[in-house]
Amino acid sequence: MSLMKETEVQHPQSSVAQQPVTSPWKKRCQTVLLHLRNHTGVGMVCAVAYFDPGNWGVDLEAGSQYGYRLLFVVLLAGVFAIFFQSMASRMGCVTGLDLASHCRLLLHSRPKHTMLWRWGVLYPLYLVSEIAIIATDLAELLGSAIALCLLFPKLELWHGVLITAFDVIILLALGDPLRSRPLKLFEWFIGALVIAVFVCMCIIVSEVNIKWGHAFQGYLPSKYIIPNGALYVSVGIIGATVMPHSLFLGSALATQDRISTSSHNAFLKEDQFSPTMSLTSNESGTITKESSLTLVDRLRAVSFQAKQYFLSSFRVPPPSTFATRATCHSDRENNSLAFVNAHIYHGLVDVAVSLLGFAVVINSLILIIAGGVFYHGTVSSDGNKPAGLFEAYDLIRDLVGQGPATLFAVALLAAGQSASIIATVAGQAVSEGFLQWRVSPVIRRLLTRLLAVIPSMVVAIAMGKRGIDTLLVLSQVVLSIVLPFITLPLIYITSSKRFMSVKVPVSVSALSSSTNGCESETENGGEKTKDFSNHWVSTTIGWAIWLLVLVANVYVLTTVRKEVEDAD
Template sequence: MAKHHSEISLSEVHNSVDTTAPNKSRWRRILAFFGPAYLVSVGYMDPGNWATDLAGGSQFGYSLLWVLVMSNIMALLLQSLSARLGIVRNRDLAQANRETYPKKVNFALYILAEIAIAATDLAEILGMAIGLQLLTGMPLIYGVMITALDTFLLIMLQRLGMRKLEAFIIGLIFIIAMSFLIQIVVAKPDASEVVSGLVPHIENDTALYIAIGIIGATVMPHNLYLHSALVQTRKFNRDDASIKKALKLNFIDSAVALNMALLVNAAILILAAAVFYKTGRSDVGEIKQAYELLPQHLGSSFAAKLFAVALIAAGQSSTITGTLAGQIVMEGYLRLRINPIVRRLITRLIAIVPAALVILINGEEDVDSLLIFSQVVLSMQLGFAIIPLIHFVSDKKTMGKFVIKPWVKVSAWLITVVLVYLNARLIVEQAMDFFNTPGNLISKALIILGAIGFVILLLYTTIYPLQKKKSAQKITIHDTPKNLELSPVQRYGKIAITLDFGELDEKVINHALAQGTPDSTYLLIHITESVAAGANFGESVDDETLSDQQYLNAYVQQLKAKGYQAEGKLGFGNTVDSIARIINESDVELLVIGAHGHRGIKDLIYGETINQLRHLIKAPVLIVPAKTEL
C-alpha cells in the first residue's frame, strides 16, 4: 500500500499506447485510439441488464426496442463527456472531484463510488455463477466461489499490457454477440415486427415500469470513472489539433462500442419476444427460467448452451473493468494505491459474501431478487457521477476551447434529470413495498434518514460548483519539493548480503563491496529451507544444512583472503522472517539482495521476498537484478 504516487491516472498504463510513432502507418496510428470504449461497453451488457431485457421482450414483444435505442443515445453522450474530461484535462472523474469538492464531500462520494463498484461486481458474480450452473449443473454456491479465481486471470492480463487486455475483452464481446446472433437466427423473428418496435409508445403502467428499469440500468456510474481514465492510456501530442483529433476518434470508438452493446441488449429483448411473447409465455423475467424454456421453444438445447456461454462471458468481461474502476476511484479520491491483487480480492469478497449468505440462508430462489437489488443500488449512485461530470466539462476555465457547446450542455442536463428521476422513482417504488409491511420501525427510520442525507448530498454536489467558492486546485499527490541540504551518506560500516549459492551471488557480493570501506564488515546470510532444519530451527544436522554451512564458510574465507572482514550466518524457517530477524539483531546498516526477476505465476509460487522484507527491516535495501551488468 502506498500513499504517495504519480498523480496520473492508471499510472502503470498511462500513455502506454503510442499514437504518434513515426514508424507506424497512418491507419495504425488511428486504430491505436480504438479500444477504451470496448472496456466501457461491457458494463452495458452485463448480467444486471439481462433481467429487464428478458422481462420487456416476454411481456411486450418488440414494443420496447425504442427504449433501448433512446437509452443508448443517452449513454453515448455521457460517455463522450467522460472521455472529453480525460483527454482535455488529463484527469479522471475521481481526480476532478478531489480538486473541486471539500474533503468530507469527497469522502462521501468515494464511499458511494465503492458501493457502486461492489454492486456491479455482485451482478457479475451472480451472472457468472448462474451461467456456470446452467452449463455444468453445479450448485450455485460453488459457482459463486469459483468466480474468485478470476483474480488470477486479471493479474495475467494486466502484465501483458493494455492492448492485450482490450483484445481479450473484445474477444469476450464477440462471443456474446455471436451467441445471440445464432440464437436469433434459430428463433427467426419477423423483421417487420422488429422494426415496429422502434416507434416510441408505452402500452400500460407495467410497460412504463419495465422501460424505467431498462433506462435506469443503462448508464453505470463506474463506467464514467473508467472511461475518463482509459482514454489517458493513449499517448498523443498536446497541441489543439491533436486534442481535437483525439476527441473525434474517441467519439467514433464510443459510438461503435456502445452500438455493439445496444445490439446485444436488443438481441436479448428480440429473442425473448420471438421465443416467449409469441408463444404466450409473458411471465419470463428470470435468467434461469429463460434458459430452461429456450430448448422447448427453439427445439435445440445448443441455443440454450450458447445463452449460458454468453452469460459467463458477460460476467467475466464486466468484472475485469470493475476492478480497474475500483483502482481509479481509490487512487483519485484517496491518493492511495494498493496491490491490484489485493484490490481485486477485497472487491470480490465484498460482493461474494452477501451472495453466498443469501444462497446459504434462503436458497437459490432469492438470487434474482439479489440481482435486482444490485441494480437498485447502482441507480442510487448515478447522479453523483453524472452531475459533477457535466460541471467539469462545462467549465471554460479548465476546458478552454474544448468546453462543451450549449446544446450539448442542455442535452446532458436534460438526460441527467430524466435518469435521476427514473432511478429515484424505481427506488421509491421498491421502498414503498417495504414500508407497506408492518413492523421494522427502526429500519424504516434509518431508511428515511438515509434518504434525507442522500437528497442533501445530491443537491450539494449540484450547487457547490456553481458557487465557485473553491477555485480548482491542481492535485498534489506529492508534497511541494523543498530545497535540498545535500550531505552524502557515509559508506556503510556493516553490510548484509543474502545468498542462494547460485549465479547471482557474485553480482550481489560485488555490488555490496562497492558500498563499503576497508573497515566495513560483510554479513553473509543464507536461509536453509530443508524440512528438518525448518522444524528444528537449526538444531538439525541434515545434509542440506551441513552443505549450506560449508558453502557459506567458503564464501567467507574467499572474502577474508582478499582482505575483507566477513562473517556468515545461516537462518532457518520462513525466509522473510529469518532474514528480517538476522538483519534487525545484527545492527546491519545496508542490505544487498538479489532479484531473480520472477513474474506472474512464479511470484505466487516463489513468493515476493523483497516486497515483504522491506517492510520488516529498518536498514536501506539495495536490489541487484539478475540481468544487471557489472
C-alpha cells in the same frame, strides 16, 4: 560513345519509372488501418460494461413481461450511455485527468469550509462510487456463477459463486491497464470476449422465431411504460446500461497516449530481453541475440522471471498517468493542443461506434429473444411473471435445442468475466483518483469481490434461483439511483471553459490569426486558449437527461415504498 551517354541519361529515368507508385486510395486505407490499430480499444472496453449480466437480467425481465415494447428504453439508454461516455472520454483527453481525480481537485481543498466540503461531499461521493462498483461486481459475480451452473448442471448455485469468486488469476496475465500507454493485451482480450458474446447472441436469435416487424415497432416511443407498471423495469434498464464505473474507467483510459504506442512497444521489446541473453551488433549494425547457456539455465531464468512477475502483481503499482499531487486545478495544466487534436476525435468515434454497434445491439437481442420466446412464444412465463436467466436457458434448450442454449450460457459467462475485469480496473481508478490510494489489482479484486460474495452466498443458499434473479435486477436499480451523483460533476466539469481550455502555442496562434482565425480561441490572461467544453446544446441535453433519471428514480422509490406499506 553517344550510345553510352544516351544509356547513362536514360538509366535514371527507367529506375524512377520502375518505382512502385502508391495510389491515393491505398494511402487512405493504410491511414485508416493505422488509426484503427492505435485508437480502437477504449470504446470496446467501455462497451463491456453496458451488456454485463445485470443487463441480461433486466432485459430478460422486460422482454418476458412486456414483449418488445421496452426496446425504445434500450435504445434511449444506449443514447444516454454514448452521450455520457463521450463526455468522459473528451474530459480525460483534454485535461489529462479522470473523473475521480477531478472530483478530488474540486472538493478536497476548498478555500472556504474545507472540512465541510471534504467530509460532506467528497468522501460521501467516493462512498457512493464504491457502492456502484460493488453493485456492478455483484451482478458480474451472479451472472458468471449462473453461467457455470448452466454449463455444468451438477454444480449448485453457491458452488458457482465460490468458483467465480476466485477468478482473480485472470488479472495476473493482463498487467495494469491504467499505465501511461494502452495495454494492447488487455484490449485484445476484452475485444475477443465482446465479439464472442455478439456472435453467440446472433446465432441464438437466428434460431428463434422472431416477428421482426413487431420487434422494430418496439423502438418507437410509447406511453405504455407508465400506466402498465413498466417504469420500474425501465429504470433498471437505464441503470444497467449507463454504468457509473464505466465513466470513471473511460475517462482514465482517455488520458493515455495512443499515438506513439508502436514505437514504445518496440522499445520495450528491446529493453526486456531475458537477462540470460546478450546483445551484439554485426557488421551491418543489426542487433542480434546470442546465448551460450544450456536449456536448463534458460528454463531457470524463465522461471525466475515468471516468479518476479507473479510477485509484482501483488505490489502497489506506481502512480497512473492521470495521477497528480496537485490540490486544485490551478496547480496544473491540461494536455497540449497537439495531444488533444491527435486523440479527441478518434476517441469519440471509437466510443460511439463501439457502444452503438455492440452494446445497444446485444442488449436489444437479449430483449428480443426474451420477448419472442416468452411473451410472443408458445410458452409464456407463469402468470406473466418475469423470466430469469435459468428460465431463458431452459426454454431455449427445449424449444430451439441444446446448442443455442449452450451458446447462451457461454455468452453469459464471457459477458460476466469481461465486465468483472472492467469493474476491478475501474475500482482501482476510483480509489486512486479520489483518495490517491493505490493498491495492487489483485488485492483490489479480492476486497471488492469479498463484499459481493457475502450477499450472493446468502441469497443463493436462502432463496435459490428466484432470489438470484431478483438480486440481479435490484443491483441495476441501485446503479440507476447512484447515476445522478456520478454524472453531476461530469456535466459540470465538461461544460466549463475553466477546466476544458487548452493553451494554443504561439506558432499555431500566429498561423491561425494570419488565416481565418479560430472561432473557439479565447483570450486568457494574454494567452490564447482553445475551448473544448460542451456546447450549450450539449449542456442542456446533459442536464435534461440528468433530471429525467433523477425524477424516474424518485418515482420508483416512492412506488416501491407504497407497495411495501400496502403489503404490511
